[in-house]
Amino acid sequence: MQYPNVHLATFIDRPNRFIAHCQLVDTGEVVTTHVKNTGRTTILQPGVTTALVHNDNPNRKTQYDLVAAKKYDRQWINIDSQAPNKIVKTGLESNYVKLPGIQAVAEVNPETTYRDSRLDFAGSDNLARPFFVEVKGVTLINEGIAAFPDAPTTRGLKHVQTLEKAIDDGYLAYLLFVIQTKGIKKVTIDRDIFNELAVEIEKAQKKGVHVIAYDCQVEPGTLELDQPVPFDLSQLFVSDGLPSSIGK
Structure with a gap:
């Protein structure tokens, strides 16, 4: 995807x-x-280079959106939380995203309510088998390892539990992590932040939920889904110690 009117x-x-x-x-x-x-x-630490998208809409309170930042002035990371779903939708429709057990995606519908949750995508494959895909953007990285989440997420936990229920109801189910940068060897769950999520994902995998991940090519004005990255629950994530940007 392309961002117009980008300013550093x-x-x-x-x-x-x-x-x-x-x-x-x-x-x-x-x-x-x-x-x-x-x-x-x-x-987002003081002095970091960022990418801003200018918007001329007079009804907006701000004229800019902050969409990416350059960690240690070396590596661009897209932080737009709405972007992963946009590029995954394109990837599913074009069959660029490979879902285990599915030869080809025939239909994709975004934002679908299932039981008491709203999942990112529902669809069917070329054999008319129904599936759900829940997408999570990943921006927390250190030393070639990416981790989710950057804060406890009861909503994310509920989504995993809903995917487990979907398996019980005969659906194919996928948890897809979009790593919003490049150069990542593995993606994992940061147990120090939310161990309960790691425990639930392990349970979901045993039940049949597929957990997959893709990295991205990132520039200040672009975000493109790129290559699969291994998901490894056993991988330890060591924080870089940077504090929250909020309130700084």
Whole structure:
């Protein structure tokens, strides 16, 4: 996917989950920008280079969206929490995303209610077998390892439990992690942050839920789904120790 009207800026601070202050590289102007990720987003530290998308809509409170940041000024990480679903939808429709046990996807429908949850995608394959896919974006990385989540997520836990129920009801079920950067060897669950999720995913895998992951090619103005990355629950994730960006 492409972002229009991208400007590089230096991150200054983030007063709350929704906005940040950044200084535009080309003009030096300090602007208030909407942060397209309400999580801790530890990559956003003072002095980090960011990518902002300019929007001329006069009804908006801010004219910019913060969509990516360059960790240690070396590696671009997309932090747009809405982007993974967009690129996965394209990947499913084109059969670029390979779902284990499925030869070809025939139909994809986003945002489908199942039982008491709303899952990201429902669809069917070329044999008319129904499936569900739940997508999770991953922005927490260190030393070539990516981890989810960056904060406890009861919603994410419920989604995994719903996928287990789908297996019981005869559906194929997939948990898909989109690593919003490149250069990752494995993806895992950060047990220090939310061990309960790791325990539930292990249970789900034994029940038949497939857990897969893809990395992305990332530039300031682009995000493209790229290659499969191994998911390994046994992989230890060691935090880089960066604090939450919120309130900085």
